[in-house]
Amino acid sequence: MYRPQIKVVDCTVRDGGLMNKWQFDEKFVKKVYESLAEGGIDYMEIGYLSSEASFSREEYGAWKFCAESDLRRIIGNEEKKIKLSAMADIGRIDYDDILPKAESSLDMVRVACYAHQVDKAIDLAHHCQDKGYETTINLMAVSTVGLRELDEALSDLAKSRVPVIYLVDSFGAFYSEDIDTLAKKYMESLPGKTIGIHAHNNQQLAFANTIAAIINGINYLDATLYGIGRGAGNCPLELLISFLKNPKFKVRPLIDAIEQEILPWREKIDWGYFIPYMVNGVLNQHPRTAMACMESENKNKITAYFDQMTAATDLL
Amino acid sequence: MYRPQIKVVDCTVRDGGLMNKWQFDEKFVKKVYESLAEGGIDYMEIGYLSSEASFSREEYGAWKFCAESDLRRIIGNEEKKIKLSAMADIGRIDYDDILPKAESSLDMVRVACYAHQVDKAIDLAHHCQDKGYETTINLMAVSTVGLRELDEALSDLAKSRVPVIYLVDSFGAFYSEDIDTLAKKYMESLPGKTIGIHAHNNQQLAFANTIAAIINGINYLDATLYGIGRGAGNCPLELLISFLKNPKFKVRPLIDAIEQEILPWREKIDWGYFIPYMVNGVLNQHPRTAMACMESENKNKITAYFDQMTAATDLL
Numbered sequence: 001m002y003r004p005q006i007k008v009v010d011c012t013v014r015d016g017g018l019m020n021k022w023q024f025d026e027k028f029v030k031k032v033y034e035s036l037a038e039g040g041i042d043y044m045e046i047g048y049l050s051s052e053a054s055f056s057r058e059e060y061g062a063w064k065f066c067a068e069s070d071l072r073r074i075i076g077n078e079e080k081k082i083k084l085s086a087m088a089d090i091g092r093i094d095y096d097d098i099l100p101k102a103e104s105s106l107d108m109v110r111v112a113c114y115a116h117q118v119d120k121a122i123d124l125a126h127h128c129q130d131k132g133y134e135t136t137i138n139l140m141a142v143s144t145v146g147l148r149e150l151d152e153a154l155s156d157l158a159k160s161r162v163p164v165i166y167l168v169d170s171f172g173a174f175y176s177e178d179i180d181t182l183a184k185k186y187m188e189s190l191p192g193k194t195i196g197i198h199a200h201n202n203q204q205l206a207f208a209n210t211i212a213a214i215i216n217g218i219n220y221l222d223a224t225l226y227g228i229g230r231g232a233g234n235c236p237l238e239l240l241i242s243f244l245k246n247p248k249f250k251v252r253p254l255i256d257a258i259e260q261e262i263l264p265w266r267e268k269i270d271w272g273y274f275i276p277y278m279v280n281g282v283l284n285q286h287p288r289t290a291m292a293c294m295e296s297e298n299k300n301k302i303t304a305y306f307d308q309m310t311a312a313t314d315l316l
Numbered sequence: 317m318y319r320p321q322i323k324v325v326d327c328t329v330r331d332g333g334l335m336n337k338w339q340f341d342e343k344f345v346k347k348v349y350e351s352l353a354e355g356g357i358d359y360m361e362i363g364y365l366s367s368e369a370s371f372s373r374e375e376y377g378a379w380k381f382c383a384e385s386d387l388r389r390i391i392g393n394e395e396k397k398i399k400l401s402a403m404a405d406i407g408r409i410d411y412d413d414i415l416p417k418a419e420s421s422l423d424m425v426r427v428a429c430y431a432h433q434v435d436k437a438i439d440l441a442h443h444c445q446d447k448g449y450e451t452t453i454n455l456m457a458v459s460t461v462g463l464r465e466l467d468e469a470l471s472d473l474a475k476s477r478v479p480v481i482y483l484v485d486s487f488g489a490f491y492s493e494d495i496d497t498l499a500k501k502y503m504e505s506l507p508g509k510t511i512g513i514h515a516h517n518n519q520q521l522a523f524a525n526t527i528a529a530i531i532n533g534i535n536y537l538d539a540t541l542y543g544i545g546r547g548a549g550n551c552p553l554e555l556l557i558s559f560l561k562n563p564k565f566k567v568r569p570l571i572d573a574i575e576q577e578i579l580p581w582r583e584k585i586d587w588g589y590f591i592p593y594m595v596n597g598v599l600n601q602h603p604r605t606a607m608a609c610m611e612s613e614n615k616n617k618i619t620a621y622f623d624q625m626t627a628a629t630d631l632l
Contacts, residue, residue, distance in 0.1 A: 175559070176492070176524060177531075201520075203555055208492060208524030215493075226591075238591070239519055242598045242632060243491070251632050255591060256619045263616050272589070275542075275554070275571060282558045300579050303572045316558060316567050 002246045005219045007042040009196070010237055012262075013063050014045040014087055015222075015229035019269045022047060022061035026073060028261045029063070032225065033074050035257035037081035039241065040248045043108060045085040045222075046071065054092040071105040083107040087138075088128065090120055101132025108134040112168070115145045115153045122160040129161060136220065138166035138198060142182065143173040143284050154189035164194045164220055169209065172202025172232050172281035176212035183216035196220030199235050201227055202281025204273055206235040211243065225254060226262045231287030232277035270294050275302040279309050282316055321535045322560065323358040325512070326553055328578075329379050330361040330403055331538075331545035335585045338363060338377035342389060344577045345379070348541065349390050351573035353397035355557065356564045359424060361401040361538075362387065370408040387421040399423040403454075404444065406436055417448025424450040428484070431461045431469045438476040445477060452536065454482035454514060458498065459489040459600050470505035480510045480536055485525065488518025488548050488597035492528035499532035512536030515551050517543055518597025520589055522551040527559065541570060542578045547603030548593035586610050591618040595625050598632055 012032050013024060029046070036044045047063030055064055062070040066086045075081075085108040088098075098109070109128040113121035118139070125135040137160075139153060157165050167182055174182075179197070186195045197213035197220070199206035210221055223240045227233035238258065241249045276290035279302075293305050310316045328348050329340060345362065352360045363379030371380055378386040382402045391397075401424040404414075414425070425444040429437035434455070441451040453476075455469060473481050483498055490498075495513070502511045513529035513536070515522035526537055539553035554574065557565045592606035592615075609621050626632045 175527065203558075204517075204520050204523050204552065207520050211491065227589075236520065236589075236594075239594065242519075242594075252619070252622060252626075255622045258591060259616065259618045263618075273543075273552075275574060278552075278555065278558075300575065302575045302579075303568070306568060306571045310568075 002244070003214075003219070005194075006214070006244065006246070007220050008237070008240065008244075008249070009043040009045055009085060009220060009222050010036050010041050010224060011045045011198075011222050011234060012224040012228055012237070014047050015224055015234055016265075016271075017047060017061065017063050018230040019228070019271055020061075020265070021059060022063040024061060024063065029074050031257050031261045033082065035253040038253035039250045041082060041237070041241075043083045043085045045087060045110065046074070047086055048089050049086045049098065049109065050089045050092045051094045051097055053094070054089075066106070068099060068104055075105055080105060085110055087112055088124055090117055090124060093124070095124070095127055098128060098131060106133065108136065110136040110138055110166075112138040112140055114140055115142075115149050118153045118156050122156065122162060125162045126160070134164075135162050136164035136166055136196060137162050138168050138196070140168045141170040141286075142168060143171055143178070150185075151189070154186065158190050158193070162193075164196055165190055166196035166198050166220065166222075167213070167218065168198045169200055171284050171286060172200035172206065172277070173284040174199070174209055175203075175205065176209055179209045179212040180216060183213055183218055187217060194219050196222065198222040200229070200232055200281070200287075201234060201273065202232040202277045202287070206233070207239045207243075210235045210240060226258045226266070228262055228265065228271050231271065231291055232273060232281065233271035270299075276305050279306055279316065283309055283313065285309070319530075319535070321510075322530070322562070323536050324553070324556065324560075324565070325359040325361055325401060325536060325538045326352050326357050326540060327361045327514075327538050327550060328540040328544055328553070330363050331540055331550055332581075332587075333363060333377065333379050334546040335544070335587055336581070337375060338379035340377060340379060345390050347573050347577045349398065351569040354569035355566045357398060357553070357557075359399045359401045361403060361426065362390070363402055364405050365402045365414065365425065366405045366408045367410045367413055369410070370405075382422070384415060384420055391421055396421060401426055403428055404440055406433055406440060409440070411440070411443055414444060414447060422449065424452065426452045426454055426482075428454040428456055430456055431458075431465050434469045434472050438472065438478060441478045442476065451478050452480035452482055452512060453478050454484050454512070456484045457486040457602075458484060459487055459494070466501075467505070470502065474506050474509070478509075480512055481506055482512035482514050482536065482538075483529070483534070484514045485516055487600050487602060488516035488522065488593070489600040490515070490525055491519075491521065492525055495525045495528040496532060499529055499534055503533060510535050512538065514538040516545070516548055516597070517550060517589065518548040518593045518603070522549070523555045523559075526551045526556060542574045542582070544578060544581065544587055547587065547607055548589060548597065549587035586615075592621050595622055595632065599625060599629065601625070
């Protein structure tokens, strides 16, 4: 599946950090950086842009903030090897804290927002564009948004200057038929813009839905090493790159990074296919209750979790 | 996705047993039996039909043989609660060992074969039909079969009396586009027959490919509890049943069985998404080398495994 317009965005550190408050050490982040560059991946999303007034460096690792000094530690004294991206945390970032592009190692700022925050997101994205960055807006949790509200959000995004708009399956609730339907809707509603996909794996469909997105003409593809990410995690980067069969990409460096840095975290945190995440995916719910279950001593009491979550619904 | 013709076949004991030589205790098999019945699943494939002359009861558990006395221990003195199936091990079963249906608790015998064994498989399936059983033929490893050979096999199967023919992705190598292509081919080549799907999860596509099969009109669907099965395992039954949203099915008993009997095995055997299985899936290879790696002390040496498997190919 070779299409030159396709860009792959690795979110290993940014989305994986949602599972450990970005407590990845420098060796981890450097290895991911080197391996993605070697693998020909287009972008590395290295964390969030958040203000240190909103979050403490004692509780959160460096990649919650992505200070320029943190980025420089990873890049070192050589030329930067891969484009870097950070996700701006809407409402938690002071515009004045965002450096002009000329003073920053970041190439792209992505703004994640819910449908009701689209105006704020456009404002922040425009601000970043004016400072010289590539930008995207990632419209989250679309699986919970009503048609009227979605049309309004897409209409606002269509009028913006933001060139890339993401279809985000935050809750891992979509089947590929949903991706077909929504990809067509995004294409029609956002003429001239590039569409991206960010899928979660609650129903083991993140990779399949990313393929469905590709087939529907979506060109910005999010993935993470071994699928590491919040809850059930994301589309596994190594699967996506194997599928794309584009000579610019290499799988081996990704496998090496998984062996060196991801497998050790597999022993410490539980992303991937677990029944609590599956239940929340089917029910189209935020993963927070499932994550709380997985972090508790009731991790394996999955029938009780099922009963708790389905008490007020016949969806399952 | 309600379609009355859809039949779901659980292969938990049969395919899961490939990971532990069917060393499931009676409590395990009884719980699976009760839970599948309560969940409204159409068939439980409880093991293989093999001759005790070919395999030893010391090495293999009861479900390698499915003797009538073993089946009776599970069913007990009550009426049978769910249709039972067994897979006949071609070349390892003496025809005379197969009881007439009237003396057996089995309802269905499925014959798995490679393309070059189709004639033998048809002969065995006809024999079972003549003894009163429902039958299917499961044509394995289609991802490695050339077009001429596949056409010949399908042509032979079309002429047989066997009513259900399975499309089997033994190596977890197929993308949903392959399923689209092959489902259409099977439909056209096998007029009047019912088509089934048996998918493996090497690339996290077993569930997605099963959905693709459903969309293409395939009506016999194989799955296992929590995806337990050889190598990367199978389509997870709980996901499939959630998707089908047919009032005859219930998910809760499946979750309960997973909690009680499958999670404890999760600590002992490694089915599911692991890089060695992923590599074999992408390379369209039998899982045996990946299983050997996973059972060795080199389980986490995935880069070495990658190098070994890709030394003679540029597929990855």
